[in-house]
Amino acid sequence: MQSWTDQLLGEDFLLMVTRLLVALVLSGLIGFEREINNHSAGFRTHILVGVGACLMMILSLFGFSAFNEVNDNIRFDPARIPSYVISGIGFLGAGTIIVYGGTVRGLTTAASIWTVAGIGLVVGAGMYSVAIFTTLIILISLIFLNHIERIFPRSRTTMFIELVVDETIEINKVLEILEKHHFSITNIEIIRQESSLRKFYIKMNRKDRQHLIKIFEEISQLQGIKSISELNK
Incomplete structure (x- = not known):
């Protein structure tokens, strides 16, 4: 018989918390870079997007396991919820894009928000190494490639x-x-x-x-x- 803690928290609670914390750290790193450069979507926005996407992935993986155990005929697609996250996050990215006359600002920040959502989904699926490597690539692109652009104007x-x-x-x-x-x-x-x-x-x-x-x-x-x-x- 399960204890009250197992019934309340569930068997995979620590695993879920770990994934949420990893998503928080990785998305926070990218958001911090946007924050120190005074962009419209910064530290808190990226954390919310990354952790929220991770939560949706966790829901997709673990949220319906009880139904599968009770009914063998039930089938579910764990990629269904994440697919809506990827397409739906576009509205938030669009909010960071500002048009000034003939120029457009915020495209990079919008792209970083969309990518952070992907990182959250990957972390939610337990693919930590891929998420960390992707975060490093994004940080290198945002920080170092920005300096290269300034050298070659x-x-x-x-x-x-x-x-x-x-x-x-x-x-x-x-x-x-x-x-x-x-x-x-x-x-x-x-x-x-x-x-x-x-x-x-x-x-x-x-x-x-x-x-x-x-x-x-x-x-x-x-x-x-x-x-x-x-x-x-």
């Missing part, structure tokens, strides 16, 4: 800057500064914010960082400028 021919301004701004003076430094402007988008604030998204040709610093210094001295920053894809 020639493939990017355009850049985007964001201006937060108030009603006192004279946008012509901003354009004069850009033209003085020989930047070619290809697109300008204006979005009205709360009260009197507005956001300007300016798309222009990419030049070296030294020119960009000079531009930021000159523009920041203009009346009505609240903040100026470069947008990264």
